Amino acid sequence: MTSAEREFDIVVYGATGFVGKLTAEYLARSGGDIRVALAGRSPDKLLKVRETLGESAQNWPILTADAASPSSLADMAARTRVVITTVGPYSRYGLPLVAACAAAGTDYADLTGEAMFVRQSIDDYHKQAVDTGARIVHACGFDSIPSDMSVFALYRRAQTDGAGELGDTDFVLRGFSGGVSGGTVASMIEVFRASSNDPNTRRMLEDPYTLTQDRAAEPELGPQPDLPWRRGREIAPELAGVWTTGFAMAMYNTRIVRRSNALLEYAYGRRLRYAEYMSVGSSVAAPVVSAVASAANNGVVALGSRFFRLLPRRLVERIAPKPGTGPSEQARDRGYYRAETYTTTTTGARYCATIAQQGDPGYKATSVMLGECGLALALDRDKLSDLRGVLTPAAAMGDALLDRFPAAGISLQTVRLGD
Incomplete structure (x- = not known):
């Protein structure tokens, strides 16, 4: 069965989770006549989610699928053009x-922010996905759409202007309101656990080209620190x-951007x-806040793997926000x-x-970002790149x-500032 002959355009896997439900709601509002199915472990919970999605979604089929049952995942994948998944931590549940x-x-x-999960996905499945024509696209949420797409937009603008390749490029988060999801925290814990158990993993995570396809082909540009602090x-x-x-x-985000550059045959530039x-x-206190925050960030990274190695898993998971939970609708709208x-x-x-x-x-x-990625993969195939794989x-x-x-x-706007 070819992709065009599949029963569904999109399957939302993990639709009973907090972000999974929000994604299903977005598709119900914005997907038009797209053919969607909801998937997860519990048909009863999926039916309750579907009841909340409005009239357009009431005929969406319910699929039972579980990471512990590879055959159920294979059946689900074979029936749809696109799977979008919010089931994490991905290093624990994602590879099947x-x-x-x-x-x-x-x-x-997916929404993963786990670099080593992406690394394993590349190592184990990139070649197979190239051969079968699958696009396995990681990092389709706040990690790392704003980063990845901002640099892509700059590349397109410079290309249109005939202004050369990108050199020093710096992303600055100027304003932010909202919480850190339980899923994101769970993913960070998995990253710390992986690095605590394996020195080779720690070295890979420290490499600016953790996610490269061919490490020897990457440019050597000297130190590229992950958590610097600078005057604006x-x-x-x-x-x-x-x-x-x-x-x-x-x-995580910087490695996604560098992988994009490599996958696009260094279209951004080899001096990026x-x-x-x-x-x-x-404010007057800003320099102190900058230095203290930088020291704290680096301390968390340096000590985090040791910290999580010493603490029992149950204690860490009890303290951390729970995956599948989130803020009120009013709080979500204010962010x-x-x-x-x-x-x-x-x-x-x-x-x-x-x-x-x-x-x-x-x-x-x-x-919204995950939903739009699913819609682009399903409906805009004439606008997608010819690349396949991870x-x-x-x-x-x-x-x-x-x-x-x-x-x-x-909103994503580019402006030329001068020469």
């Missing part, structure tokens, strides 16, 4: 579904007076140096993010990409997402 989609030639999108004016004149610290998710920061403002990404090209041209979205980044905004959002569907963002309430 990647395997099923790679084998069936089915496109896949050192990043761009427009940030004079602003202080920054390293963005907590930079260790990419870093991520978070603004801490311009937002805005980020600016500055670059200087090889011809000396300077650009800024600004991305902004209303909605709690870890929940509402993420569900991909990034920009490498798989960059142009399609740029076209989809405005209608989805995601």
Whole structure:
């Protein structure tokens, strides 16, 4: 059965989870006549979710699928063009579904922020997915759509202007309101656990090209620290007076962006140096906040693996926010993010990409981004890249997402700042 002959366009796997339900709600509102099924372990819970989704979703089929049952995942993957999954931590539950989609030639999108899960997905299933024509697309939420797509938009703008390749490129989170999802916390715990048990894993996580396809082909650009702190004016004149610290998710997002560049045959440029920061403002206390936050971030990374190795799993999971839980609708609606990404090209041209979205980044905004990735994979196949295998959002569907963002309430604008 070819992809075009599949029974469904999209299956939402994990639809009873908090973000899974939000994603299903988004597809019910914005998916038009798209053929959707809901999947998970409990048919009864899935039926209750479906009842809340409105009239357009009441005929959506219910599929029983479980990570512990590879045959159920294989059956699900064979029936749809795209699977979007919110079932994490992905290092614990994700690879069987990647395997099923790679084998069936089915496109896949997830929300993982776990670098070693992506690394294993590449090592185990990239070649098979290339052979079957599957697009396995990781990082389709707040980690790492704003980062990945901002750099892709800058590349497209510089290309259109004939302004050369990207050089020093810096993402700065300027504004943010919202919580960290339980799923994100669970993923971070899994990353710490993996690095605590294996020195080789720790070394791989420290490599700026953790997710590269061919490490020997990557440019050697010297140190590329993950959690630096800088004065804003050192990043761009427009940030004079602003202080920054390293963005907590930079260790993951930067590797996704570098993988995009490699997958696109270094279209961004072989001198691309990419870093991520978070603004801490311009008050008198901002320099101190910047330094303290940077030290704290680096301390968490340095000591985190040892800390989680010493603590019992049950205690950590009891303290951490629970996956599948989240804030109220009112709180989700109040959330937002805005980020600016500055670059200087090889011809000396300077650009800024600004991305902004209303909605709690870890929940509402993420569900919109994941939903749009699923819709792009299912409906915009003529706009997708020719690449197959384990991909990034920009490498798989960059142009399609740029076209989809405005209608989805995601603003992504590029401006030329001068030379």
